[in-house]
Amino acid sequence: MSRYEIFALKYAGPVKKCGAHLMWQKDWDKAGAGNFYFWCVKNHERTIIVDTGVAPALAAKRGLPNFIDPANLITRLGLKANSIEHVIITHLHWDHAGGAKLFPRAVFYVNEKEYLFWARDKAALTPPFEFLSDKSSINYLKGHKKRGRLVLVKKDQQLFPGISVMAAPGHSPGLMAVVVNTQKGRAVIGSDAAYVFKNYEQNWPSDIMYNMADSIRSLARLQHQASSPVLLFPGHDIKMAEDFPEVANNITRLA
Ligand SMILES: [Zn+2]
Numbered sequence: 006m007s008r009y010e011i012f013a014l015k016y017a018g019p020v021k022k023c024g025a026h027l028m029w030q031k032d033w034d035k036a037g038a039g040n041f042y043f044w045c046v047k048n049h050e051r052t053i054i055v056d057t058g059v060a061p062a063l064a065a066k067r068g069l070p071n072f073i074d075p076a077n078l079i080t081r082l083g084l085k086a087n088s089i090e091h092v093i094i095t096h097l098h099w100d101h102a103g104g105a106k107l108f109p110r111a112v113f114y115v116n117e118k119e120y121l122f123w124a125r126d127k128a129a130l131t132p133p134f135e136f137l138s139d140k141s142s143i144n145y146l147k148g149h150k151k152r153g154r155l156v157l158v159k160k161d162q163q164l165f166p167g168i169s170v171m172a173a174p175g176h177s178p179g180l181m182a183v184v185v186n187t188q189k190g191r192a193v194i195g196s197d198a199a200y201v202f203k204n205y206e207q208n209w210p211s212d213i214m215y216n217m218a219d220s221i222r223s224l225a226r227l228q229h230q231a232s233s234p235v236l237l238f239p240g241h242d243i244k245m246a247e248d249f250p251e252v253a254n255n256i257t258r259l260a
Pocket of ligand 1: 098100240
């Protein structure tokens with residue numbers, strides 16, 4: 006059975022957040038913080054990048070603090086962005102898909118519902134949805150579709166030996182979590198199905214929402230899928246940078 010290691014690559018942050026951003030309609034009086042990550046799933050046979058981070062121009066436009074170009078960051082794992090072949094994009098919000106151009110040779114895997122919303126639905130072009138995506142990255146992926154380098158995922162499935170995707174919608178129309186066989190068991194990169202570990206611990210979502218009912222179902226589904234609660238990873242928790250072994254500056258090994 007193929008097993009992998011999972012690395013969290015912190016490309017920006019921390020950013021101060023109101024507690025109610027991390028825990029929907031709770032914690033108004035508490036301060037919180039979030040980091041920006043993408044992930045690398047790797048063994049001796051295969052390297053898969055999960056999400057893209059953002060390109061430098063977009064990071065400047067959005068005012069991201071402590072930004073590191075994702076293409077530079079992955080060199081700390083001995084990888085080169087222009088030789089990455091497979092990138093799974095969990096969802097098409099700007100902070101997860103805004104670096105697609107940094108991986109010029111990759112095939113991208115995106116949930117079909119997610120793609121159709123951001124690429125075709127007029128609501129996606131209307132604020133506040135418009136703020137959540139990056140139009141130039143969506144257009145870049147549209148071009149990839151024509152070239153056959155965008156794979157639209159329709160259902161839960163194994164993409165590579167030991168690596169599957171499963172639908173976890175709510176935060177966005179077709180968010181996909183990535184399920185990975187690791188030495189410690191079945192781990193789940195839930196991305197923004199939850200912002201922080203606390204969302205899972207309390208079965209309470211974070212604030213940015215496409216569909217609340219789906220979001221709550223997804224929290225439960227992902228908890229069921231991971232072999233253990235410590236193998237279920239959220240999208241923005243600062244603990245992913247602080248509580249796990251650091252393998253290089255800004256890179257931790259989650260599993
Ligand atoms: Zn995010």
